[in-house]
Each structure stands twice: as C-alpha cells, then as structure tokens.
Amino acid sequence: MKIENMWYRRDKRVWLLWPLSLLFRALSAFRRWLYRSGVKPATKVSACVIVVGNISVGGNGKTPVVIALVEYLKKKGISVGVLSRGYGGNTTHFPHQVQPINGPDEVGDEPKLIAARTHVPVVIDPKRARGASYLADKLHCQVIICDDGLQHYALHRDVELVVMDNRGVGNGHLLPMGPLREGLWRLDTVHGIIINGDVSVLDRQITDHDCPVYGMSLAGTDFVNVKSGDRVGVAEFSQQQNTVALAGIGNPDRFFSQLSSMGLTLSDTYRYPDHHQFAAKDIPLKTVVMTEKDAVKVTSFVHDDCWYYPVDAQLPPPFYAFIDTRLTAAGIDLKEDQL
Incomplete structure (x- = not known):
C-alpha cells in the first residue's frame, strides 16, 4: 500500500514513522525561527506577492485558483506574473521565463499550462526570491502570484491563501x-482558506x-481533443461508449468522480x-479522457481519440472582494474591469 493511502485511511502503521516526523517537526520549527528572528532575512520585492499554497502534500486545486486570480487581475488592468518552482522540469538556468517553445519536460507541467492559458509572464525558479525579483524588476509586474511556496519563507508575501x-x-x-x-x-x-x-x-478544526x-x-463546458483542438459539449460527449479516464494529479479520484x-x-x-511523465504505452487505445494538466505532456504521441476536460x-x-481589500492594503491601485 502506498504511503499516501495510509495517510488518508488512518492506517496505524504510520506510527512506525513517528521518529522521522519528530525530526521533521524540529527542523521545520528551527527554519521558521531563523526567518522570524531575522537571522535569515526574507526578501521583499517591489510587487504585491500572493502565495497560493497548502499545508499538505499533493494537489488540491491550486493551479485553477492561480489561473482564476490571473484572469481577474488582468480584467482590472493590473500587470501580473506567476512564479513557480517548476517541479518536474529539467531547466538548469534560472530565473527562466516560460516560452511557447518550452515543453513540460523543460519547465514543468503546471507552469506550461498556466502560461498557455493566461498569456502572462510565468517564471520558474527554485529560489523564489530571485524569481520574484526578476518578475518585479525586469518584467515590471505589479502583482506576483506564487503557485505553491507557502513554506518558502525566504520570500516576503502580502497575501497567503491555502487551498484544500x-x-x-x-x-x-x-x-x-x-x-x-x-x-x-x-x-x-494565513489570510484565507x-x-x-x-x-x-x-x-471544524x-x-x-x-x-x-x-x-x-x-x-x-467542453471536452477538447488533445491533437486537433476540436471541442465537444459535455452533454454530447457524455454519450460516448467505452470511455476510459486517466489522471496523473494529486487526487485522481476527484477527477474521476x-x-x-x-x-x-x-x-x-x-x-x-x-x-x-507519460509515455505512449500509458495511453489506452480507446476513447481517453484526461485532465488539462496531463494533456500538455502527451500532445506529441497521443492517438486521435484522446480528450481533456479544461476547468x-x-x-x-x-x-x-476580499482580494480587492488585500490588494488595496498592499498599495495596488485597483481600476474597474477593463474587459
């Protein structure tokens, strides 16, 4: 049984890992103390920083929240950029701004998806303070949205959001x-959950x-063909027979449900x-439905009957309204929707 399943099934065998959890607690507390005490300074950049993160491992839906915030701020006429660690990418030069020619193997699946959906600057950098400085000083972003990074205390943040x-x-x-x-x-x-x-x-806890x-x-509203980009409405697509679904996300069962x-x-x-990291052998020879996050990684080798569901x-x-209040407090001049 995978360790993740043991966590959510209240399996008593996890108590064998108790000593390691104590060590993790001590190291985490010491690291937080270093930043609270000022021994290690947190970098404050010339932009409002919004962190969209979580307190647990695994995907909880952070990326859709990041995209929704970007689209909202764009309508307000605010220059916004996204900062990501670039997990799963093999790029070694940082900070790196995601370009259309970059594949998910280079920059990670989530940064690739966010850049394609929002058309705003997306920068990956494992040192988030450095990446944020690049977005603020070189790309002149007024607001930076961090995809994850709640525990990355080296970067000062104005708003902390936890997604569960x-x-x-x-x-x-x-x-x-x-x-x-x-x-x-x-x-x-944190400021909001x-x-x-x-x-x-x-x-209630x-x-x-x-x-x-x-x-x-x-x-x-639609299913989108991974290869052709053709769109089919949900009602029509639901009539498909012999459909299978795959997901390489934090909670696949949520997608299947x-x-x-x-x-x-x-x-x-x-x-x-x-x-x-998908390979052709992972794709069944049937009508396949996947997440948009998975689709960005398989476009070069999927067959013609593969679809994703963008949400x-x-x-x-x-x-x-809460976001507006926090932005105003951070000194961002809000305008009426521009679109």
Whole structure:
C-alpha cells in the first residue's frame, strides 16, 4: 500500500514513522525561527506577492485558483506574473521565463499550462526570491502570484491563501507520518482558506479559523481533443461508449468522480502519481479522457481519440472582494474591469 493511502485511511502503521516526523517537526520549527528572528532575512520585492499554497502534500486545486486570480487581475488592468518552482522540469538556468517553445519536460507541467492559458509572464525558479525579483524588476509586474511556496519563507508575501480539498488533512500528522508540511496551527496565520469541494464534509478544526473560508468548484463546458483542438459539449460527449479516464494529479479520484457526475460512463480508470511523465504505452487505445494538466505532456504521441476536460475555478464574489481589500492594503491601485 502506498504511503499516501495510509495517510488518508488512518492506517496505524504510520506510527512506525513517528521518529522521522519528530525530526521533521524540529527542523521545520528551527527554519521558521531563523526567518522570524531575522537571522535569515526574507526578501521583499517591489510587487504585491500572493502565495497560493497548502499545508499538505499533493494537489488540491491550486493551479485553477492561480489561473482564476490571473484572469481577474488582468480584467482590472493590473500587470501580473506567476512564479513557480517548476517541479518536474529539467531547466538548469534560472530565473527562466516560460516560452511557447518550452515543453513540460523543460519547465514543468503546471507552469506550461498556466502560461498557455493566461498569456502572462510565468517564471520558474527554485529560489523564489530571485524569481520574484526578476518578475518585479525586469518584467515590471505589479502583482506576483506564487503557485505553491507557502513554506518558502525566504520570500516576503502580502497575501497567503491555502487551498484544500475534501480529503482534509488525512490523519493530521506531519511528514512522513502524515501528509502535513506544517501543523494545523498554520491555518490561523494565513489570510484565507479555499476549499475545493464541499465545505460541510470537513472537520471544524479545518474550517473554524479567524480567516475567511471560501468554497470553490471546478467546472467546464467542453471536452477538447488533445491533437486537433476540436471541442465537444459535455452533454454530447457524455454519450460516448467505452470511455476510459486517466489522471496523473494529486487526487485522481476527484477527477474521476467529477466525470461520472457529469454523466460519463467510464469503463476503466488509470491512476498515476502527480506530475507523472507519460509515455505512449500509458495511453489506452480507446476513447481517453484526461485532465488539462496531463494533456500538455502527451500532445506529441497521443492517438486521435484522446480528450481533456479544461476547468475553471468557480469562486464566490466575496472572495474577489476580499482580494480587492488585500490588494488595496498592499498599495495596488485597483481600476474597474477593463474587459
């Protein structure tokens, strides 16, 4: 059984990892102290920094939130850029601005997807302070949105958002005994929490904090052919027979459940690790449905009957009012929507 499954099934065998979790707790606390005490300074750049992260490992829906924020800020006439670590990419020169010619193997699947969807500067750099400085000073971004990086304290941030899904925090233990990068206390220090899914199913220890909690859903209108770009509406596509689904994301079951709720009858599902590097042998010779994040990695070798389902984050108006308040506090001059 994979360790991730043990975290979310409350498997008692994780207690064998308790000593390592104690060590992780001590090292994390010491690192936070270094920044709080000023021994290690945090870099503040000449732009408003919004971190979209989480306190647990695995995908929770951060990328759609990043894209939604970018699109919202663009409508406000604000110059915005995105900063990512570039996980899964093999680029060695940093900071690196994602270009159309870059493949996901170079820059990572999420940066490639964000750049393609938003058409704003996307910079990857494992040293986020350096990457943020490049976005602010060289690319003149007023707002920088960090895709992940909540625990990267070397970069000062103006807004911290945590994205979680219905899995919650699993067994509630720190790595490697559980999925947490930081304890639940961290939720008392962030500015907002976004729940990807049904807020009501989560324990109050997750949702009962001083900061606002916002529900989010992911929705799309069409399925898109990976090779041709042809689009088919959900209702029509749902009539397909012998359809299979695959996903190399943090929570594949969430994607499969969404497809089923839309009326698709899936004959099989294929689960892969988050950021999985696909090969042609991974693609079944049937009608295949995948996530947009996976689609950007397979365009060169998929067959003609492969489709992806692009989704947008549906966030409530109070969330964007909250963002406006935080941006104003950071000195950003907000304008009326430009589109």
